[in-house]
Amino acid sequence: MAILTIASSKGGPGKTTLAQLLSGTLAAEGTGVAALDADPTGALSRWAKRLYEGLPFACHHEVDEARLAHLIHRTARDAEVVVVDTAGFGNRAATVAMTAADAVLIPMVPGEGDVTEAARTVELVAGVAAAARRDIPARVLLNRVRPSTTLSRHAAAEASALPRFSSCLSDLVAYGEMGFSGRMPVGKAGAEVAALMAELRGLGWLPASSVKTTFVKTTDTVAVGAAR
């Protein structure tokens, strides 16, 4: 069981896109993944319910911090990986999701405000870890990167003091298309996601191997249970 929280106190760095990529890719691999949408916009849960076309995974929308805490606790009992998407501003539900996390992913796009808020989010995770008296690793994932531009290089340099993934996600249309098509990206975008998954496994943030799963359709979500 691994709880991965995707957080940033800045709106628009690609948290929901990352949650879609992780959830869809893990489901495609046969890993028992469940996604929790703690963003009031409900973008992840709406996408999972209406547009997503891959192997199903459980997805629940909950923004109340107390109910979210119980939902994370319940979901983590059954799922191998729990992915929690949070809102793009400091709020109690996001902090609870960080508290519950085994690791926190902080997407960041090239921009002054994004670097500042990524640093603040890293600090908040450190504060949560200190209060919880346990290690909660956090890493920044550079998103919408255009490697040839001075802006991307400068933003990466500005964030160099922060813990970072060596993988990054480029500024590719494929990621935006996923939001409308419900299909996991292939080609260059698919290769970037595969590299990220490999890095997450290398860090021990994701289980090393996947197992076959059974899926039980419910009214508005899909319950996931590991096959025995």
Added chain:
Amino acid sequence: MKGLKSTRAPAMAPEEMLRVAGVAAPRQPPAVVSVGSGKSVMISIRMTEQTAEALAACAIEHGVTQRRLVAEALAARGVAVAPRDLEDRPLPRRRGAR
């Protein structure tokens, strides 16, 4: 996973998650603010006569109601006071009043 059990520690208890989050970031707002029903309800608080008199004197001094004074003090402490409670209602017209 062939019936093999994980030896990892179970997820943190929900109550512990809430406690730790409250310690780490005590001033954060909820993700969604409840707007309530908008219905007026009565709040009754027993305090010493000295406090009640001081409250009345302060309200007279500032030309506002005691209710508004309390609402403003609560808002200053970060309590999500409804905007309607931060305004003084017009005094009711009394029979014979000019």
